[in-house]
Amino acid sequence: MNEPKIKRDPEGTRRRILSAAAEEFANGGLSGARVDQIARRALTNERMLYYYFGSKEQLFTAVLEQAFACLADAERQLDLDGLEPVDAITRLAHFIWNYYFEHQDLLRLLNNENLHEARYIKNSSRINEMMSPVTSMLSRILRRGAEAGVFRNDVDPLRFYVTLSALGYYVLSNRYTLAAILGRDFTEPEERAEVLRLSTDMVLCYLRTKAS
Amino acid sequence: MNEPKIKRDPEGTRRRILSAAAEEFANGGLSGARVDQIARRALTNERMLYYYFGSKEQLFTAVLEQAFACLADAERQLDLDGLEPVDAITRLAHFIWNYYFEHQDLLRLLNNENLHEARYIKNSSRINEMMSPVTSMLSRILRRGAEAGVFRNDVDPLRFYVTLSALGYYVLSNRYTLAAILGRDFTEPEERAEVLRLSTDMVLCYLRTKAS
Amino acid sequence: MNEPKIKRDPEGTRRRILSAAAEEFANGGLSGARVDQIARRALTNERMLYYYFGSKEQLFTAVLEQAFACLADAERQLDLDGLEPVDAITRLAHFIWNYYFEHQDLLRLLNNENLHEARYIKNSSRINEMMSPVTSMLSRILRRGAEAGVFRNDVDPLRFYVTLSALGYYVLSNRYTLAAILGRDFTEPEERAEVLRLSTDMVLCYLRTKAS
Amino acid sequence: MNEPKIKRDPEGTRRRILSAAAEEFANGGLSGARVDQIARRALTNERMLYYYFGSKEQLFTAVLEQAFACLADAERQLDLDGLEPVDAITRLAHFIWNYYFEHQDLLRLLNNENLHEARYIKNSSRINEMMSPVTSMLSRILRRGAEAGVFRNDVDPLRFYVTLSALGYYVLSNRYTLAAILGRDFTEPEERAEVLRLSTDMVLCYLRTKAS
DNA sequence: TATGAATGAGCATTCATTCAT
DNA sequence: GATGAATGAATGCTCATTCAT
Numbered sequence: 001m002n003e004p005k006i007k008r009d010p011e012g013t014r015r016r017i018l019s020a021a022a023e024e025f026a027n028g029g030l031s032g033a034r035v036d037q038i039a040r041r042a043l044t045n046e047r048m049l050y051y052y053f054g055s056k057e058q059l060f061t062a063v064l065e066q067a068f069a070c071l072a073d074a075e076r077q078l079d080l081d082g083l084e085p086v087d088a089i090t091r092l093a094h095f096i097w098n099y100y101f102e103h104q105d106l107l108r109l110l111n112n113e114n115l116h117e118a119r120y121i122k123n124s125s126r127i128n129e130m131m132s133p134v135t136s137m138l139s140r141i142l143r144r145g146a147e148a149g150v151f152r153n154d155v156d157p158l159r160f161y162v163t164l165s166a167l168g169y170y171v172l173s174n175r176y177t178l179a180a181i182l183g184r185d186f187t188e189p190e191e192r193a194e195v196l197r198l199s200t201d202m203v204l205c206y207l208r209t210k211a212s
Numbered sequence: 213m214n215e216p217k218i219k220r221d222p223e224g225t226r227r228r229i230l231s232a233a234a235e236e237f238a239n240g241g242l243s244g245a246r247v248d249q250i251a252r253r254a255l256t257n258e259r260m261l262y263y264y265f266g267s268k269e270q271l272f273t274a275v276l277e278q279a280f281a282c283l284a285d286a287e288r289q290l291d292l293d294g295l296e297p298v299d300a301i302t303r304l305a306h307f308i309w310n311y312y313f314e315h316q317d318l319l320r321l322l323n324n325e326n327l328h329e330a331r332y333i334k335n336s337s338r339i340n341e342m343m344s345p346v347t348s349m350l351s352r353i354l355r356r357g358a359e360a361g362v363f364r365n366d367v368d369p370l371r372f373y374v375t376l377s378a379l380g381y382y383v384l385s386n387r388y389t390l391a392a393i394l395g396r397d398f399t400e401p402e403e404r405a406e407v408l409r410l411s412t413d414m415v416l417c418y419l420r421t422k423a424s
Numbered sequence: 425m426n427e428p429k430i431k432r433d434p435e436g437t438r439r440r441i442l443s444a445a446a447e448e449f450a451n452g453g454l455s456g457a458r459v460d461q462i463a464r465r466a467l468t469n470e471r472m473l474y475y476y477f478g479s480k481e482q483l484f485t486a487v488l489e490q491a492f493a494c495l496a497d498a499e500r501q502l503d504l505d506g507l508e509p510v511d512a513i514t515r516l517a518h519f520i521w522n523y524y525f526e527h528q529d530l531l532r533l534l535n536n537e538n539l540h541e542a543r544y545i546k547n548s549s550r551i552n553e554m555m556s557p558v559t560s561m562l563s564r565i566l567r568r569g570a571e572a573g574v575f576r577n578d579v580d581p582l583r584f585y586v587t588l589s590a591l592g593y594y595v596l597s598n599r600y601t602l603a604a605i606l607g608r609d610f611t612e613p614e615e616r617a618e619v620l621r622l623s624t625d626m627v628l629c630y631l632r633t634k635a636s
Numbered sequence: 637m638n639e640p641k642i643k644r645d646p647e648g649t650r651r652r653i654l655s656a657a658a659e660e661f662a663n664g665g666l667s668g669a670r671v672d673q674i675a676r677r678a679l680t681n682e683r684m685l686y687y688y689f690g691s692k693e694q695l696f697t698a699v700l701e702q703a704f705a706c707l708a709d710a711e712r713q714l715d716l717d718g719l720e721p722v723d724a725i726t727r728l729a730h731f732i733w734n735y736y737f738e739h740q741d742l743l744r745l746l747n748n749e750n751l752h753e754a755r756y757i758k759n760s761s762r763i764n765e766m767m768s769p770v771t772s773m774l775s776r777i778l779r780r781g782a783e784a785g786v787f788r789n790d791v792d793p794l795r796f797y798v799t800l801s802a803l804g805y806y807v808l809s810n811r812y813t814l815a816a817i818l819g820r821d822f823t824e825p826e827e828r829a830e831v832l833r834l835s836t837d838m839v840l841c842y843l844r845t846k847a848s
Numbered sequence: 849t850a851t852g853a854a855t856g857a858g859c860a861t862t863c864a865t866t867c868a869t
Numbered sequence: 870g871a872t873g874a875a876t877g878a879a880t881g882c883t884c885a886t887t888c889a890t
Binding site for chain 3: 879880881882883884888889890
């Protein structure tokens with residue numbers, strides 16, 4: 001009656017359910033999210049959710065798949081191969097740092113998923129097929145840097161990648177408990193800039209050092 | 213009947229409930245944990261849970277309080293003031309790294325708590341009262357290092373502390389999604405040792421560099 | 425299985441819940457009534473009760489609203505304006521007397537509601553909107569009687585209305601304790617007739633007396 | 637610790653439980669009252685309630701018994717035999733009117749008990765033994781009045797007694813719903829005085845009228 | 849494709865009551 | 870006589886899901 005009813009828009013209905021579910025699962029996780037809330041937010045009814053996705057769990061998986069697909073897309077649009085190694089690393093560090101900040105839903109979904117021991121990612125063939133494009137990119141940068149003599153040559157790309165991701169992820173994911181316990185909000189603009197600088201300084205300092 | 217019934221053991225009952233709750237809340241979080249499961253695991257009945265803790269949420273808070281109290285205790289037992297600055301930092305890095313590894317329940321509780329935006333920590337006067345003892349310790353180490361000329365002198369202790377914590381926390385918290393996506397398990401013993409080495413190398417490398 | 429299942433009858437389901445609730449709330453009141461009993465009696469399940477009414481308390485309010493709506497309907501169907509004043513008063517006295525007798529659920533609901541200090545009536549906008557139609561009717565009768573010289577002219581209509589209601593309500597509401605303590609059942613047919621006669625004699629006797 | 641603990645006062649404990657129970661049962665009735673509330677209000681623990689009274693229902697019965705015993709006591713202290721019949725009736729009407737007003741707990745208990753169909757009064761031998769002293773008193777007054785020629789001689793004492801009680805009980809018991817529906821509070825001092833006057837005028841007017 | 853109606857299992861919580869000291 | 874600890878059976882309510890149209 002007073003609610004805007006969308007009629008006969010299968011594509012749109014599916015999309016609205018997916019984005020509504022992303023928000024609800026981000027807050028609350030799998031068990032905390034409510035199907036009626038998702039339906040209401042998607043301007044449809046609960047039945048359609050089952051019609052399109054089969055079950056709450058399958059919907060959760062679909063949300064994860066979409067979030068990962070977005071990340072992979074963004075990574076693919078990064079073109080670091082034309083940059084100097086130092087600039088490439090700096091650029092990559094900034095990209096990762098910003099991506100999580102701008103997609104905190106993904107961060108929350110990842111946290112939830114890890115609390116489930118990645119059960120739903122493992123069951124998704126789509127996610128398993130998409131290998132992170134950024135790792136091979138990183139390998140190339142590190143190799144180029146080593147060949148140019150600006151980087152040490154004993155760096156494992158995967159290990160280095162988690163190092164690049166860790167600080168940004170950690171201060172964002174733990175912002176609330178850190179604020180409660182340390183009394184500082186690491187997501188305020190100035191503070192963010194300082195931590196990012198610390199992070200890039202640290203990794204570059206390490207890369208430039210000769211292996212012992 | 214066939215279960216061992218413990219009778220008249222208030223201390224023990226309370227303790228059993230608390231530790232059962234810690235496990236159940238670690239898996240599943242606040243909404244995922246089931247009070248009947250907690251009661252069963254504690255070898256008591258649901259009623260006692262309310263008798264001792266009032267509500268599921270208050271029990272959750274009590275679990276958080278205990279986990280934080282344990283961490284604070286462990287931090288207090290660290291005596292770094294007698295060590296050389298470099299050794300002290302190394303020791304601290306190892307401590308943090310190992311503590312989360314050996315107390316993954318705390319890590320999961322923290323993740324859950326951050327998904328709740330730290331609502332339950334904020335409501336706990338006990339937790340708010342216990343300021344992390346490690347930060348003042350870290351300040352002293354950094355100052356000593358700077359005075360001895362081995363460390364740069366522009367390092368913010370809190371910012372440095374989250375840097376120390378971040379990598380260990382990240383690879384542990386995200387082990388499942390990292391394994392699914394990057395195909396490597398960062399919690400295997402050898403891998404852990406390598407990542408820890410990378411981490412300490414990186415921070416020490418940074419500390420030794422003169423400020424730009 | 426062996427119970428008659430009614431399917432796809434929203435009107436009927438709602439109605440059956442309401443009438444089942446009326447009975448259960450009449451016995452036992454708000455706290456004494458059980459939602460599973462109401463559901464069983466309504467040949468449906470507990471969930472539908474919440475589907476249609478939201479909560480036990482809202483269902484209680486809906487039951488009160490319906491009972492009051494019935495009373496107001498019955499009052500509206502009384503046409504006393506064409507009768508002689510004495511006949512009109514007699515007729516009204518009989519109506520009130522009989523209505524409570526034939527709707528003892530309403531009486532019990534009213535008793536319960538007064539034990540709650542009318543909390544649920546106050547929260548019902550529907551009930552607050554329907555002013556008792558009978559009071560204005562009574563005003564007109566009393567005025568006509570006074571103008572015709574058969575009634576005294578100092579009678580307050582509302583005060584007189586509660587006098588008319590009181591005796592019938594009291595002997596019915598307190599029938600059980602009166603029977604236990606005085607040893608007489610005031611709801612037996614002969615006794616009822618006598619008390620009704622006493623009541624009408626009394627009020628008419630009073631109305632006919634000149635004001636002192 | 638911070639609560640005043642009463643120790644070794646069996647008489648007092650019993651009394652405090654009884655009066656606490658009276659209040660809790662008056663609000664909420666049998667099913668609405670909570671044993672822990674009663675215990676807390678009585679400054680003792682739940683166990684003592686069972687020690688002294690056996691069960692919640694037996695406690696309810698004991699409360700009823702005490703309330704009735706108080707009423708019977710008060711009635712016995714009325715000495716109407718020395719008064720003129722008209723004064724005696726007036727005095728009795730005022731007594732009843734005031735007693736319920738000053739003992740609204742009794743009124744609420746009676747309402748609750750009638751909602752239970754007087755189950756608990758019936759099971760109390762004590763209450764069944766105490767016949768209301770006021771009825772025989774009333775018989776004597778009516779006889780004297782009739783013999784003196786001031787009262788009609790066809791009045792049934794019991795029927796007349798309920799008439800005397802009804803109005804006072806009704807406006808008090810139904811004060812909240814009457815206020816909500818008629819918009820007038822019949823328990824305000826001035827209004828009470830007027831209704832009492834209406835009531836006594838009415839019964840005296842009736843008594844003075846010759847039988848038809 | 850879309851939707852209101854229906855369901856049973858499960859949820860956190862509360863209850864009166866009893867046990868053991 | 871007095872008390873803290875313990876219990877099992879409800880209680881109101883919510884959940885994800887399916888039915889019928």
